[in-house]
Amino acid sequence: MPEVTRRTVRLTTETDLAVAADGSVELLTREHGDFDTAGDAAGEEELKALLRDELAGLEAERRAELLEGLAISDPHREAESVALSTQLFGLREVLRERLPVCVVDERQPVGLAVEGILAIDERSFWINGWAHDEDGQGQLAVVSPEGCRIDLSERAFRFERPDVVEFYAGLGAGGGREHGFTAFFELPAPSRLTAGWLVELRTSSGAAVEVQCPPANTDPQTIRGTILGELANHGALSGPLAAEHGRHALSRLQERIVGEAEIDSVDVYGEPPADPEVSIVVSLYRRLDFLEHQLLHFSTDPDLARAEFVYVLDSVEQREDLARRAAELFALYGLPFTVVNPTAGSGYAGANRLGISVARGEKLLLLNSDVIPDRPGWLGEMCRFYDENERIGALGPKLLYEDDSLQHAGLYYHRPPGGKVWENAHRFKGLHRHFPAAEVTQQVPALTAACVLIDRERYEEAGGLPLHYVQGDYEDSELCLRLESAGYENWYLASAELYHLEGQSYVAEVRRGPSEYNMWLHTEIWGERIAEIMESFDPHAAAGVA
Amino acid sequence: MSDLRVLFVAHNHPTLHPGGAEAYALELYEEMRETPGIEPMMLARIGSNVARRRVSHPGTPFSSVNGDPGQQFVFTETEHFDFFTLTSRDKSLYSRHLTDYLLAHRPDVVHLQHTHFIGVDLVSQIRRVLPDAAIVYTLHEFLPICHRDGQMVRTSGDELCGEASPRRCNECFPELSPQAFFLRERFVKGHFANVDRFLAPSAQLMEKYVTWGIEEERIEVEEYGRRAPERRAGKPSQVRTPTNIGFFGQLSRFKGAEVMLDAMAMLEPDVDAHLWLHGANLELQSQEFQDDFAARTRDLRGRVSFRGSYEHSELPRLMEDLHWVLIPSIWWENSPLVIQEAFFHGRPIICSDIGGMAEKVSDGVDGIHFRAGDAVSLARTIERATKNARLWQKLRDGVSEPYAMDAHVTRLLELYEETIEQRKAVTVDA
Numbered sequence: 001m002p003e004v005t006r007r008t009v010r011l012t013t014e015t016d017l018a019v020a021a022d023g024s025v026e027l028l029t030r031e032h033g034d035f036d037t038a039g040d041a042a043g044e045e046e047l048k049a050l051l052r053d054e055l056a057g058l059e060a061e062r063r064a065e066l067l068e069g070l071a072i073s074d075p076h077r078e079a080e081s082v083a084l085s086t087q088l089f090g091l092r093e094v095l096r097e098r099l100p101v102c103v104v105d106e107r108q109p110v111g112l113a114v115e116g117i118l119a120i121d122e123r124s125f126w127i128n129g130w131a132h133d134e135d136g137q138g139q140l141a142v143v144s145p146e147g148c149r150i151d152l153s154e155r156a157f158r159f160e161r162p163d164v165v166e167f168y169a170g171l172g173a174g175g176g177r178e179h180g181f182t183a184f185f186e187l188p189a190p191s192r193l194t195a196g197w198l199v200e201l202r203t204s205s206g207a208a209v210e211v212q213c214p215p216a217n218t219d220p221q222t223i224r225g226t227i228l229g230e231l232a233n234h235g236a237l238s239g240p241l242a243a244e245h246g247r248h249a250l251s252r253l254q255e256r257i258v259g260e261a262e263i264d265s266v267d268v269y270g271e272p273p274a275d276p277e278v279s280i281v282v283s284l285y286r287r288l289d290f291l292e293h294q295l296l297h298f299s300t301d302p303d304l305a306r307a308e309f310v311y312v313l314d315s316v317e318q319r320e321d322l323a324r325r326a327a328e329l330f331a332l333y334g335l336p337f338t339v340v341n342p343t344a345g346s347g348y349a350g351a352n353r354l355g356i357s358v359a360r361g362e363k364l365l366l367l368n369s370d371v372i373p374d375r376p377g378w379l380g381e382m383c384r385f386y387d388e389n390e391r392i393g394a395l396g397p398k399l400l401y402e403d404d405s406l407q408h409a410g411l412y413y414h415r416p417p418g419g420k421v422w423e424n425a426h427r428f429k430g431l432h433r434h435f436p437a438a439e440v441t442q443q444v445p446a447l448t449a450a451c452v453l454i455d456r457e458r459y460e461e462a463g464g465l466p467l468h469y470v471q472g473d474y475e476d477s478e479l480c481l482r483l484e485s486a487g488y489e490n491w492y493l494a495s496a497e498l499y500h501l502e503g504q505s506y507v508a509e510v511r512r513g514p515s516e517y518n519m520w521l522h523t524e525i526w527g528e529r530i531a532e533i534m535e536s537f538d539p540h541a542a543a544g545v546a
Numbered sequence: 547m548s549d550l551r552v553l554f555v556a557h558n559h560p561t562l563h564p565g566g567a568e569a570y571a572l573e574l575y576e577e578m579r580e581t582p583g584i585e586p587m588m589l590a591r592i593g594s595n596v597a598r599r600r601v602s603h604p605g606t607p608f609s610s611v612n613g614d615p616g617q618q619f620v621f622t623e624t625e626h627f628d629f630f631t632l633t634s635r636d637k638s639l640y641s642r643h644l645t646d647y648l649l650a651h652r653p654d655v656v657h658l659q660h661t662h663f664i665g666v667d668l669v670s671q672i673r674r675v676l677p678d679a680a681i682v683y684t685l686h687e688f689l690p691i692c693h694r695d696g697q698m699v700r701t702s703g704d705e706l707c708g709e710a711s712p713r714r715c716n717e718c719f720p721e722l723s724p725q726a727f728f729l730r731e732r733f734v735k736g737h738f739a740n741v742d743r744f745l746a747p748s749a750q751l752m753e754k755y756v757t758w759g760i761e762e763e764r765i766e767v768e769e770y771g772r773r774a775p776e777r778r779a780g781k782p783s784q785v786r787t788p789t790n791i792g793f794f795g796q797l798s799r800f801k802g803a804e805v806m807l808d809a810m811a812m813l814e815p816d817v818d819a820h821l822w823l824h825g826a827n828l829e830l831q832s833q834e835f836q837d838d839f840a841a842r843t844r845d846l847r848g849r850v851s852f853r854g855s856y857e858h859s860e861l862p863r864l865m866e867d868l869h870w871v872l873i874p875s876i877w878w879e880n881s882p883l884v885i886q887e888a889f890f891h892g893r894p895i896i897c898s899d900i901g902g903m904a905e906k907v908s909d910g911v912d913g914i915h916f917r918a919g920d921a922v923s924l925a926r927t928i929e930r931a932t933k934n935a936r937l938w939q940k941l942r943d944g945v946s947e948p949y950a951m952d953a954h955v956t957r958l959l960e961l962y963e964e965t966i967e968q969r970k971a972v973t974v975d976a
Contacts, residue, residue: 328637402712402728501725
């Protein structure tokens with residue numbers, strides 16, 4: 001290969017910009033190997049000269065090409081990422097073609113506004129706004145601060161914005177009615193700056209404008225709330241916005257939330273059993289008082305002395321409070337337990353995954369913090385039953401409300417008349433704890449993870465708790481469906497009884513939005529299999545399903 | 547054989563603040579101290595709500611009581627106490643300080659008179675630290691069952707409550723969920739599981755605890771024993787007019803303060819009765835209650851006189867002025883000590899027809915019942931008492947001597963021995 005003469009200019013301590021004799025540019029990084037560590041570190045002045053003398057004078061089309069090339073070049077950008085993004089933003093500002101900034105005016109047909117941009121992770125984004133032009137056929141594109149351009153025209157979900165329709169009423173109906181746009185989009189290279197996003201609109205008649213976006217929001221809770229809110233606003237929890245945008249966005253967000261939570265420290269109180277048969281994994285969220293109640297009741301049950309307790313603190317801001325309480329409670333109850341402190345909260349599934357990663361038992365008992373046993377002996381009973389049948393995947397006990405009515409005797413699926421989504425339903429919920437049909441141990445479609453026993457290997461085989469649901473819901477059902485798909489059976493054990501003070505950690509209102517979305521996603525993935533299962537399962541009968 | 551070491555634990559001490567259960571606990575301690583073969587100890591809670599300044603020493607909650615080597619205060623911060631779950635939020639109270647105390651004294655019997663301000667966790671900690679010790683718990687009211695000051699009177703209309711449940715308790719306290727009440731009950735019962743024997747000073751109190759879930763074999767009725775006063779009040783100096791009725795105790799809503807004032811206001815002019823109020827702790831009531839009380843006693847001048855609080859030793863003299871003792875409580879009561887006080891001095895009782903009052907005072911034998919909470923019924927009863935001097939004499943003759951402290955101590959010692967034997971059987975099995 002002929003030697004290409006090229007000049008390099010230091011962009012950051014980790015990255016050089018290389019300009020070849022033919023005018024092409026690329027990024028060289030230290031990690032990549034072709035970074036010339038001995039190269040001159042002239043930096044800023046030389047970069048400015050390069051831009052001024054060699055790049056700024058190029059044709060617009062050529063500059064756009066260079067910009068695109070730079071933006072999507074994907075060096076290993078771990079170190080100094082923000083610094084590099086800042087330099088790329090500087091290059092973008094020199095190289096890009098500037099369009100007139102859009103001024104919104106009810107007499108001018110071309111109008112464009114971006115109302116929000118959400119940084120789900122460094123490559124995944126969510127945008128919403130509106131655009132108006134003479135025929136509703138204009139091309140929309142979003143440009144990242146680093147110069148990546150993504151076409152939104154084909155991608156975006158378009159919808160009617162009555163406020164925009166009214167605003168432009170004086171111009172007639174030429175601009176169509178679906179001015180609103182919302183889109184999930186991904187970049188080929190990471191973007192790390194919140195400021196500097198642009199959206200461009202090019203109309204059929206050749207007019208072109210741009211607007212600056214408000215700074216990207218990076219807070220996962222705000223992002224989640226905004227996306228769920230938009231899905232709900234469009235009455236489209238099960239429509240195209242959810243299927244083509246919401247699901248991808250929320251899955252990415254969940255991955256980010258879970259990914260950001262790592263185990264920061266593990267505190268062990270006392271000496272847990274060396275070779276536990278069962279690891280009891282409990283996620284604590286806000287209600288730390290539940291720990292005291294559980295330890296009080298667990299400490300009097302000899303079966304539990306042989307189990308390992310792993311508490312995961314999902315409300316990480318309570319770390320000091322928990323550490324103080326845990327030490328005192330261990331001093332009082334003497335029951336050994338382990339506390340996992342994650343770096344960040346990650347929701348029900350995320351927290352349980354962290355707990356399970358340190359659990360040593362052959363079996364896992366996933367337990368909610370608001371579950372209190374009715375009497376000792378329940379775990380031994382569950383383990384014996386589990387061991388007697390090698391086809392069992394998940395095994396759940398009878399769960400009771402505080403008034404001795406049934407909270408759970410196994411899950412089944414229910415589709416309301418005319419409804420499209422399957423809901424999880426608890427068999428015999430609200431009936432008396434000794435309702436005859438609930439006294440029968442039997443196979444059921446699924447179990448709640450409020451208290452469920454699963455062999456460790458079978459749990460892993462089924463891929464564990466799924467992470468794509470929002471805020472703890474439907475994971476248990478999906479886990480059971482996965483076990484069922486892997487050839488296992490899910491069983492309800494009537495003789496083990498515990499109380500479940502359902503929903504004490506979350507306020508019902510907070511859960512409503514996520515719950516509708518989760519239900520839709522659950523049906524999207526499992527709907528067909530659920531329909532088959534419910535063909536042969538009678539939720540009202542107590543007879544075993546062989 | 548070495549002396550039997552008995553530790554009494556109380557939530558208060560009479561030297562700090564008057565109260566029936568604590569007065570009885572101290573009397574019991576003193577009686578035991580005079581009993582050969584017994585080494586009693588008394589641990590009484592002191593705290594910011596009853597002491598004028600912080601009375602504990604740096605680094606310890608313990609301090610001494612009037613120089614008595616057998617008595618000890620334990621200081622707990624009022625704000626550390628969780629009045630809902632009946633537990634101390636500062637767990638070092640149990641894991642460190644009370645553990646130290648128990649190990650230093652190693653009682654054979656811990657007889658809990660109360661765990662308020664200390665916490666029900668103490669029961670479990672005694673069991674852990676001293677596996678052989680007998681744990682006896684005297685129940686003085688319904689605090690473990692009822693969040694409304696242990697009265698079992700509902701917040702709506704002061705209706706009497708016969709049975710707690712998460713649902714019913716939530717009706718009384720809508721801001722506290724049924725689940726919270728469930729956890730409270732399970733928590734208290736979880737600790738109470740370590741009590742060997744509960745004592746109920748009245749049968750009606752025992753019944754309510756059995757309904758709540760305490761097994762019948764773990765609870766028995768044992769009335770408060772009392773030391774007879776050194777001097778008994780003689781017959782009232784003025785037998786005929788006016789008829790003097792005395793009230794002793796806390797002036798509070800649950801004690802029926804409003805009922806008796808309403809009844810006095812209803813009396814016909816020819817009913818020559820006078821009510822003497824010997825009331826404690828008025829200053830602890832709400833300002834509204836105090837103002838209302840002051841206004842109404844002013845309006846009833848000539849019929850009602852407020853004579854302030856009293857010392858126990860003054861009772862013979864105060865009783866001397868009275869014909870009747872009135873107990874108008876609108877809650878169940880347990881076994882009101884004032885019944886025994888009145889009977890020691892041969893005074894018949896007018897009382898509400900419910901709970902411990904109805905159980906301990908026999909209508910037409912040593913007192914008269916009126917319909918609880920009903921001022922009209924009380925007014926008629928007072929009228930009847932006023933106009934019938936023979937009735938008074940008959941009921942006075944019907945009064946029998948209260949349960950004596952020495953008989954009570956004898957029974958307790960038997961019970962302690964039984965319980966210690968039971969524990970030995972348990973710890974040997976284990």
